[in-house]
């Protein structure tokens with residue numbers, strides 16, 4: 222287990238915890254590119270691509286941030302319609318990737334896996350491979366300029382056809398030299414509940430050398446998380462509702478499957494009644510491997526540092542528990558052992574300097 226006992230830091234000023242989690246070298250494993258479009262870039266893209274959208278920064282920002290409380294997951298996903306309309310050419314994709322990598326590095330995210338659905342960006346003629354190449358160019362150029370390690374996750378959509386998602390898996394496998402490390406499934410879960418519909422795409426991705434992850438439990442409760450296990454994932458995006466099912470928790474532990482959790486996003490999507498009900502600590506204390514993430518920078522109007530502070534302040538997590546969440550993130554990253562060890566050593570050294578004696 223990853224928890225290293227460290228003394229609780231002695232915070233004096235009321236915002237000392239904010240500063241601590243802002244400076245902590247964090248991993249983020251569950252982050253969507255199209256949910257992280259900077260309003261200023263969105264304004265420029267709307268103007269130059271002639272997309273119908275708000276024309277001032279505040280209006281654009283309000284359009285990109287989803288309501289604090291949506292009806293359900295499908296309602297939350299409507300916030301992605303505008304970014305997807307704006308991101309239909311290579312330059313736009315390159316720039317949004319560059320921007321999100323820089324924004325994350327600026328809040329001391331030191332390792333990030335950036336995911337998105339390439340097929341959503343083919344409406345104006347780009348191929349899936351061209352979309353992947355454009356995002357990879359933007360992400361790697363930014364990563365080289367700032368202090369962050371970036372990997373890419375290609376996301377299939379539940380609403381897309383079996384053929385489209387299979388072709389996407391092929392394109393993802395072929396893009397491993399561009400930083401693609403995993404294949405994911407996301408989208409409207411109530412309308413398209415069965416991930417095994419895309420078994421062939423998952424098989425192509427797995428046999429081609431990619432790690433497997435998928436979104437689950439944003440609708441339909443613990444049964445949907447159990448269903449997600451049928452495609453053999455290493456990690457599940459969300460899946461917090463597993464906390465309601467003791468035998469499912471045991472199975473996640475036995476299989477070593479990690480849940481990449483996003484409390485604020487799940488509150489927005491009305492998956493839990495309120496932040497105080499989010500079971501991240503219950504899952505962690507039970508022994509389920511969990512990580513802490515935002516899901517989306519702009520759709521949830523949230524930095525990862527803020528999410529750490531929320532888990533401390535609203536759920537009462539100790540600093541030791543939060544550091545264990547971060548360490549599990551590095552341990553669960555879709556990385557080779559040498560790269561993982563280097564990141565973990567940097568993280569542990571920071572903790573030793575700041576917390577331990």
Ligand SMILES: [Zn+2]
Nearest residue numbers: 251436458516
């Ligand atoms: Zn997600």
